[in-house]
Amino acid sequence: MTAQEIKRLKEQGLSHVARTLYILYLRDLAVKENIIILDYGFLNYNLNSYSSFFPCELSYNDIDNIIRELLYYQLIEVVQLSSNQTFNGASIKLPFLMEELTRLPSKPFLMHVNWQPSPTFYHSAKFSGLLDPNFTAADLQGFINYWINKNEMRNQAAWERAFIQRLLRQRENKIQRDGSLYRRY
Numbered sequence: 026m027t028a029q030e031i032k033r034l035k036e037q038g039l040s041h042v043a044r045t046l047y048i049l050y051l052r053d054l055a056v057k058e059n060i061i062i063l064d065y066g067f068l069n070y071n072l073n074s075y076s077s078f079f080p081c082e083l084s085y086n087d088i089d090n091i092i093r094e095l096l097y098y099q100l101i102e103v104v105q106l107s108s109n110q111t112f113n114g115a116s117i118k119l120p121f122l123m124e125e126l127t128r129l130p131s132k133p134f135l136m137h138v139n140w141q142p143s144p145t146f147y148h149s150a151k152f153s154g155l156l157d158p159n160f161t162a163a164d165l166q167g168f169i170n171y172w173i174n175k176n177e178m179r180n181q182a183a184w185e186r187a188f189i190q191r192l193l194r195q196r197e198n199k200i201q202r203d204g205s206l207y208r209r210y
Contacts, residue, residue: 027144029121033098043094055119056148065113133178142185153189
């Protein structure tokens with residue numbers, strides 16, 4: 026997530042249901058597609074909860090208000106309204122995510138000591154099969170130390186793919202080592 030997204034999502038006036046919609050549904054869709062077409066049936070199905078502790082049943086009017094709330098906090102932008110001038114069926118985009126994606130360096134560069142994965146790394150890692158995309162400072166430093174003296178140039182996305190592959194290999198090796206310990210007993 027970008028710093029701007031996090032700042033807006035922490036706003037006290039933003040409802041929890043709006044945060045949920047943005048983080049769990051809209052952002053994941055936006056990583057896959059630049060423009061999202063709002064489908065209130067899909068949103069209603071995914072936002073309703075039958076929890077015995079905090080049930081939540083939203084109407085289409087409630088979802089409309091949540092969309093207005095996300096617009097107010099500038100977390101989404103309407104690209105095109107539907108033919109009936111409601112948000113159901115409207116095309117939207119997530120400006121902070123799009124801004125971050127366009128700022129990624131497209132030209133290859135050498136690894137450097139200050140390299141960091143982009144805010145979209147978490148989602149890329151999840152889509153690449155890394156169940157837990159979190160990493161330690163030691164993981165990152167080991168990756169940088171390995172590549173910093175090599176004369177290899179890659180763009181940001183390629184460096185992130187290489188880092189994801191390294192994390193996947195490390196975790197597979199750990200599982201194999203730990204698994205072999207259990208098999209001995």
